[in-house]
Amino acid sequence: MRYRAVVTMAIGAAVVASVAGCSNDTGGGGGGGDTLTWATVTSDKSAAEEAAAAFEAETGISVEVTASGVDEYQTTTRTQLSSGTAPDVFFVWAGDGNPMAMQVVSDAGLVADLSDMDFASRIPEGFKSVSQNGGKTYTAPISSAGIGSAFNLTAMEENGWTIPTTWSDTLAFCGQAKAAGKTAFALAGATPWNTQLISYALAPTLVYGPDPDFAAQMSAGDVTFADSAWVDVLDKYVAMQDAGCFQENALGTVYEDALDMVAKGEAMASVQVNASLAAIRQGAPDGTEFTLAPVPATDDESQTRMAAAMGAAYGINAKAKNPEGAKKLIEFLTSDEGQSVYNTPIAAIPALGSSTFEPDPALDSLLEYLETGKTDPFMDQLWPNAKVQQVHFEVVQQLLAGDVDAKGALSQMDAAYAEG
Amino acid sequence: MTTLPAAVPAELEERSPASPESARRRTGRRGGLHRGTSKLWVFIIPAAVFYLFIVLWPSIQGAGLAFTDWDGISPTRAFVGIDNFIQLVNDPKAAGAIGRTLLIAFTITIVQNAVGLLLALGVNSRIKSRNLLRVLLFAPAIITPVATAYLWQNLFSPNGAINALLEGVGLGALTQNWLGDGDVAIWAICLVVIWQFAGYSMVIFLANMQGISTEVIEASYVDGAGPFRRFWSIIRPELAPSITINLMLSIIGGLKLFDQVWVMTGGGPGGSTETMSTLLYKNAFQFGDFSYGIAIALVLTVLVAILSSGQYFVLSRQNKD
Numbered sequence: 001m002r003y004r005a006v007v008t009m010a011i012g013a014a015v016v017a018s019v020a021g022c023s024n025d026t027g028g029g030g031g032g033g034d035t036l037t038w039a040t041v042t043s044d045k046s047a048a049e050e051a052a053a054a055f056e057a058e059t060g061i062s063v064e065v066t067a068s069g070v071d072e073y074q075t076t077t078r079t080q081l082s083s084g085t086a087p088d089v090f091f092v093w094a095g096d097g098n099p100m101a102m103q104v105v106s107d108a109g110l111v112a113d114l115s116d117m118d119f120a121s122r123i124p125e126g127f128k129s130v131s132q133n134g135g136k137t138y139t140a141p142i143s144s145a146g147i148g149s150a151f152n153l154t155a156m157e158e159n160g161w162t163i164p165t166t167w168s169d170t171l172a173f174c175g176q177a178k179a180a181g182k183t184a185f186a187l188a189g190a191t192p193w194n195t196q197l198i199s200y201a202l203a204p205t206l207v208y209g210p211d212p213d214f215a216a217q218m219s220a221g222d223v224t225f226a227d228s229a230w231v232d233v234l235d236k237y238v239a240m241q242d243a244g245c246f247q248e249n250a251l252g253t254v255y256e257d258a259l260d261m262v263a264k265g266e267a268m269a270s271v272q273v274n275a276s277l278a279a280i281r282q283g284a285p286d287g288t289e290f291t292l293a294p295v296p297a298t299d300d301e302s303q304t305r306m307a308a309a310m311g312a313a314y315g316i317n318a319k320a321k322n323p324e325g326a327k328k329l330i331e332f333l334t335s336d337e338g339q340s341v342y343n344t345p346i347a348a349i350p351a352l353g354s355s356t357f358e359p360d361p362a363l364d365s366l367l368e369y370l371e372t373g374k375t376d377p378f379m380d381q382l383w384p385n386a387k388v389q390q391v392h393f394e395v396v397q398q399l400l401a402g403d404v405d406a407k408g409a410l411s412q413m414d415a416a417y418a419e420g
Numbered sequence: 421m422t423t424l425p426a427a428v429p430a431e432l433e434e435r436s437p438a439s440p441e442s443a444r445r446r447t448g449r450r451g452g453l454h455r456g457t458s459k460l461w462v463f464i465i466p467a468a469v470f471y472l473f474i475v476l477w478p479s480i481q482g483a484g485l486a487f488t489d490w491d492g493i494s495p496t497r498a499f500v501g502i503d504n505f506i507q508l509v510n511d512p513k514a515a516g517a518i519g520r521t522l523l524i525a526f527t528i529t530i531v532q533n534a535v536g537l538l539l540a541l542g543v544n545s546r547i548k549s550r551n552l553l554r555v556l557l558f559a560p561a562i563i564t565p566v567a568t569a570y571l572w573q574n575l576f577s578p579n580g581a582i583n584a585l586l587e588g589v590g591l592g593a594l595t596q597n598w599l600g601d602g603d604v605a606i607w608a609i610c611l612v613v614i615w616q617f618a619g620y621s622m623v624i625f626l627a628n629m630q631g632i633s634t635e636v637i638e639a640s641y642v643d644g645a646g647p648f649r650r651f652w653s654i655i656r657p658e659l660a661p662s663i664t665i666n667l668m669l670s671i672i673g674g675l676k677l678f679d680q681v682w683v684m685t686g687g688g689p690g691g692s693t694e695t696m697s698t699l700l701y702k703n704a705f706q707f708g709d710f711s712y713g714i715a716i717a718l719v720l721t722v723l724v725a726i727l728s729s730g731q732y733f734v735l736s737r738q739n740k741d
Contacts, residue, residue, distance in 0.1 A: 071686075075705040082493045099708050108494040190600060192686055249578035251689045252600025257577060387707040398690035401602060 035062045036325040037087035041073050043275045044091065044312050046345040047143075054341045055332045061325045070193060074099045081110045081317070088320040089329055092139045094310040095130035095381030097389050102131060102313070104386070106138040111315035112323065114140060119334035122352050127310045130381050138315055140330045141351035143343050145311030146292065146366040146375070147201050149185065150272045150280055153289040155265035163291075166299045167236070174245035177268055185240070186267035188258035189251035189400060192393035197271045198240065198295070199396065200379055202233045204305035205297035208376040215382040218417070225410035225417070234399060234406035236297060241400055251400055259283065271295060275311070277347045277362055291362045294369065308366060308375035310351055312342070387416040485714045492710030504715035513691065514716065517699040518723075524610055524695060525674030525727075532614045533666050536621025537659075541651075543622070544629045554626070561620040569683035572612045573599065576684070602692025605685050609693060612680055617673070621666045628662035629655065664735040668728050675724045696720045 040048040045067035052063035066087070068076060073091065077100055080086035092111065096103035105111045113136045114120060120137040131139045151163055159180060164170040170184075177184040188194035207229045208214050217223045240246065247253065247267065259276060261267035263283035270276070274292050281290065294306045314333065316326040332338040339350035340357040347360040349367065359367060369375050380389040395409035404412075486504055490497040508514050539557055543550045560568065575581045576598035583595040598608045632655060640650045656663075678697035681687060687694040687702065696716055704713025 071706070078493050078705060099706055104491075104708065105493070108491070110493060189689065190685070192688065247578070249597040249600050252576070252578045252597045254573070254577065257579070385708065387709075390702065390706055394688065394691050397688050401690055401692075403602075403690055 034060065034325075035064065036089065036322050036329060038063050038065050038329065039073070039077060039087040039090040040065065040067050040312075040314075041091050042067050042069050043273075043279075044346060046278070047312070047342045047348070050345050051333060051338060051342045054337070055329055058332065059325075059328055061322075061328065063329065081105070081108075084319055086110075086317045086319070088317050088322050088326040089314050090317065092313050092315040093381075094127070094139070094141070094313055095377070097380035097383035097386060099386045101381075101386070102139045102315070103133055105315065106133040106136075110318050111138045112318050112320070112326075114138060114316065114330065117327065117330060117334075119330070119352060122334075124351070126377070127351060130310055130377065131313060139313040140315075140334050141310045141313045142333050142339065143311040143346070143348035144308060144351050144370065145348060145378075146274050146306055146308035146363070146369070147197055147271065147378070148274070148292040148294050148306055148366060149201070149269040150262060150274075150277055150362075151269040151291050151293055152262050152265055152267075152280075152284070153291055154287070155182075156268055158265070159268075161268065163293050164296060165301045165304070166296050168299050170296055171239065171243040171245070173268075174240065174243045178244040182265075183247040183261060183267035184245045184269065186253070186258040186261040186270040187246040187250040188253050188255040188270070189246075189397060190253055191255035191258075192390075192397075194255050194258070194272075195393050195396040196380075196389065197273070198237050199233050199392065200307045201271050201295035202236055202297045203230065203379055204307050204376040205303055206230075206232045206236070208379075209303065209305045209374075212376075219382070219384070224414045226407050226414050230410050231406045233297075234396075234409055237396070238399060238406070251397055263288070269293075273311075274363060274366060275346045275348060277360070278345065289362075291364070292366055294365060305374045305376060306366060306369045307378055308370055309377040309381060311348055313351075384417060384420050387419060388413055391416040482714060483718055485711050486718050488711045490711045491708040492704060493708075497711075500711075504712045505719075507712060508715055508719060513694065514696075514699060516691070517694045517696050518719075520606065520693070521675055521677070521695045521697075521720075521723075524606065524613075524677055525671055527610050528613050528617075528674040528677075529667060529670040531610070532618050532670050533621050533663070535614060535618040536666065537625050539618060539622040540625035540629055544626055554623075558619040558623055560616045561623075563616070565616065565679040566683055568612065568616050569680045572608075572680075573684045576608055599685050600689055602689050605689065605693050609677075609680055609684055612684070613674070613677065617670070621670065624662045624666050625659060628659050632658045660735075664732065667735060668731055671731060672724055672728050675720065675727065696723075 038048060038052060045065070048065045048067065052065050055061065056063055067073075077086060077090055091100070092105060093101040095101055098104070102111075115137045117137075117140070119140055123131055123137065123141060127141050131137055131141055149163075156163065159177075159182065161173065161176065164173045174184040185198075187198070210229065211217075214223065214228070218225075241250070247261065258267070258270050259272075259280045260283050262270045263280045265288075270280075272280075272292075277290055277292060281288070284290075294304050296304050298304070314330060316323065316330060320326045333342060334352055336354050336356060339352055339354035342348075343350050343354070343357060347362060349359060349363060349370070350357050380392075383389065391413050395404060395412050398404040399406065399409050485497070487499060487501060488497040489500045489503070543554050543557065547553075578597060578600070580598075582598065586592060586595045596604050599605045636654060637650070640654055645653070676697060677695055678701065681693055681695055681698050682701070685693045687698040697720070700713045700716035700720065702713075703709045703716065
């Protein structure tokens, strides 16, 4: 009798285990009813939290915001998407070239088609190609982002220096700063995604400005990284290191430490995305002034361009638990009010415009370059797979360590690009 | 010394629990012991079923993905046979990662256990603070590796405490770009792992040492054996079981090493600390090549199985000797 009881218990455990093993719902997925789940990346956490609070007050729908670092976000969200437990609304990168980019998740059918929403007709021409796939809109652009040198203006004034506007001036400035025991540009070489920013700041002036069709030519197989002006980009990256632009042991410095150097005035600047300005300000004494300046790559100031593109964008989970609530959130984020509420805390620029938004004065240069059309999209947004960007991170570290030259580094990127 | 009588009364023999012959007869007659063993197996079934569904079956399903072309999120998975393994053989990054993984695993195995043994010998002596030392030396092993890795990342940063300490004591020439120099970073990672788990090895050695007869040790003093002779001829053979378990745990841990590498260097700079675990993670979750990542995981599993079973075979023979 007892033997039967034990066997019955075993069978019961087996059934429970099999049900648990087969189920896709771990309870960690989307919301439902009056709740909504929203996932974003750490740099946009404060923006999402403020927007969620404003949305809750307006609609009564409770929003649960979760934020994580880029690497963790990509890993976790991909796993949740494949297992059906992803949040209702989640951060999606523009274009392609990233494991959580619009092209990748829409090709896999994991994001809802948003073409019939009002904002779709208001997407600026330059953002359409990176938010649409096959003529359908899959992500809502919320902010524009730019890459430039985040300068500590207060520290620059204290030392009697001015922001360099040509390539030669930049190298000379690096020498001056080094001689004074300071660092011109703090480089977070130990944080992989930060290694790409100087390439991205130089490439618009050296590659995409002179040859606006470069990305299309690469896609057609007519040009390669290794046989293009990208060689100049990486050579100038190394030239900056040789001129003493970066701090000692830059490859051992992480993102937070690099920003801290700028905040404290140990470094005059760091080449960053505009969202980093908010993080730098947090560590700086009150009253410290900052600005995001273009990075010159030639001695003709008029040739200088900036990398600027669609920044934060959000998609709706194709299997959202609360699709109606998710649509309402997207409507809010793309509204005049939502664009302002989201972009103010992170010193970003509304992607769809907002009459109530007060731009951060630190972004004056970026706004001017955007208005005059002297910007190019972030390079990876038009690359065909996520590996090219990852290889770029790695080869920059090899380049700065002297383990490879520009041609060799770019050949590795070409090999990754060829994988399609 | 008592001796058994030549003839034991039948009723005593029947009741005696110490008589194997009588037990065998009882078992044979009524199948009692055999039936008892069968009942014991029943208790394993719930856990075994749970293990089958939660661990074994998903693992087998996962292994099957190594023979497909899948990005980790698409609904379609194309069967590609052994293409991923061919790619692995021809991938110079994978070759580098395998070599580096073996180097790290063997370094950790040897140094961690040597340090653990020395610590065990130290805290097994009759010093007053030995209990406090045991706790302090074991403490790092109970902290999660990710937390310790972040801690050490800070200590190793260019302006971190280690370089500051070296400067402070006049050893500025020894300051390093600990995690930013590929030639140094790999050893810095090994150092952190050894620091964290030497105490763990120490505890296993210590438990074994405390079972060694004090009479035998005292006899060696009487015989005039020196410390090295005493260790080599008396303590070492007695420690064979703990040496086996420590070496196996270390080599398996070293081969699977991920947390510390990922947090401290992410496989960098320039791939100089890339291990098989970080490479499989990157391919699966960052490059969107999930099936290739699984293929690397399978090779890692086979490598762990071969090395640990080979090690067990050699060490268990030593135990018998």
